[in-house]
Amino acid sequence: MTIIGIIGAGEVGRHIARAAIANGHQVVLANSRGPETLGSLIEELGPSARAATAAGAAAAGEFVVIAVPLKMVNDMPVNELAGKVVIDTNNYMAVRDGHYPIIDSGEKTEHELRQEQLPTSKVVKAFTHIQAPRIITWGRPAGSADRLALSASSDFPEAVELVTRLYDRFGFDTVDNSPLSESWRTRPGQPAWMQERQTRPELIANLASARRAVQEFGVTTII
Numbered sequence: 001m002t003i004i005g006i007i008g009a010g011e012v013g014r015h016i017a018r019a020a021i022a023n024g025h026q027v028v029l030a031n032s033r034g035p036e037t038l039g040s041l042i043e044e045l046g047p048s049a050r051a052a053t054a055a056g057a058a059a060a061g062e063f064v065v066i067a068v069p070l071k072m073v074n075d076m077p078v079n080e081l082a083g084k085v086v087i088d089t090n091n092y093m094a095v096r097d098g099h100y101p102i103i104d105s106g107e108k109t110e111h112e113l114r115q116e117q118l119p120t121s122k123v124v125k126a127f128t129h130i131q132a133p134r135i136i137t138w139g140r141p142a143g144s145a146d147r148l149a150l151s152a153s154s155d156f157p158e159a160v161e162l163v164t165r166l167y168d169r170f171g172f173d174t175v176d177n178s179p180l181s182e183s184w185r186t187r188p189g190q191p192a193w194m195q196e197r198q199t200r201p202e203l204i205a206n207l208a209s210a211r212r213a214v215q216e217f218g219v220t221t222i223i
């Protein structure tokens with residue numbers, strides 16, 4: 001039974017927790033306000049869940065999910081995440097997060113930045129182009145004609161392999177969209193993000209048809 005640390009107990013964190021528990025895992029969940037504020041969620045999730053600080057969840061997890069928007073100044077526990085696969089569900093949304101010029105200019109993807117912030121971890125972008133509640137309702141057994149696919153991007157093949165096993169347990173196929181520099185292909189607004197239900201061939205086609213928007217001096221160019 002794997003213990004999964006989950007930092008972020010909002011829409012994504014709690015639905016990944018539900019899927020993980022349904023598949024026999026234990027979860028340790030954290031938010032920004034402290035474990036004492038997660039009582040009702042832990043009660044609802046049952047004995048396979050407990051609450052901790054972000055550092056506590058990171059330390060407890062064999063691997064860790066970060067379901068928290070990216071901040072330019074790192075707010076994740078680097079030391080406790082060292083050596084671990086870190087599944088980052090963050091989608092960069094300038095309307096919510098503010099504009100990050102280093103991302104808008106195309107210099108770095110948001111997940112390359114997360115990797116830089118966590119240099120001793122193995123960051124993998126996953127679960128970003130599915131609405132959180134679908135994680136527990138859209139899974140299908142392997143080989144089903146209507147089984148959907150989700151992407152994973154990382155600079156570490158072993159991190160993609162871990163996500164592939166997790167997706168498979170949750171009922172999804174995987175399309176490897178590595179490395180992290182290519183992770184913009186599933187960004188909000190791209191075809192793979194817009195079309196939520198995608199079989200593996202559809203997701204591969206949508207990743208290939210992505211077009212990168214680069215913004216400099218207030219001018220947006222599609223490259």
Ligand SMILES: NC(=O)c1ccc[n+]([C@@H]2O[C@H](COP(=O)([O-])OP(=O)(O)OC[C@H]3O[C@@H](n4cnc5c(N)ncnc54)[C@H](OP(=O)(O)O)[C@@H]3O)[C@@H](O)[C@H]2O)c1
Pocket residue numbers: 007008009010011012013030031032033034054067068069070075076089090091092093127128129130131132133
């Ligand atoms: N919602 C979706 O369907 C969906 C799907 C795919 C990807 N995403 C992306 O996944 C990320 C999370 O989305 P969400 O919808 O789950 O957000 P959300 O509902 O707003 O939840 C965010 C969670 O992160 C916690 N948090 C924020 N800063 C933290 C910190 N420094 N340390 C620990 N916890 C912290 C918040 O805790 P407090 O409440 O205590 O502040 C909250 O529990 C976003 O980047 C989003 O774009 C969302």
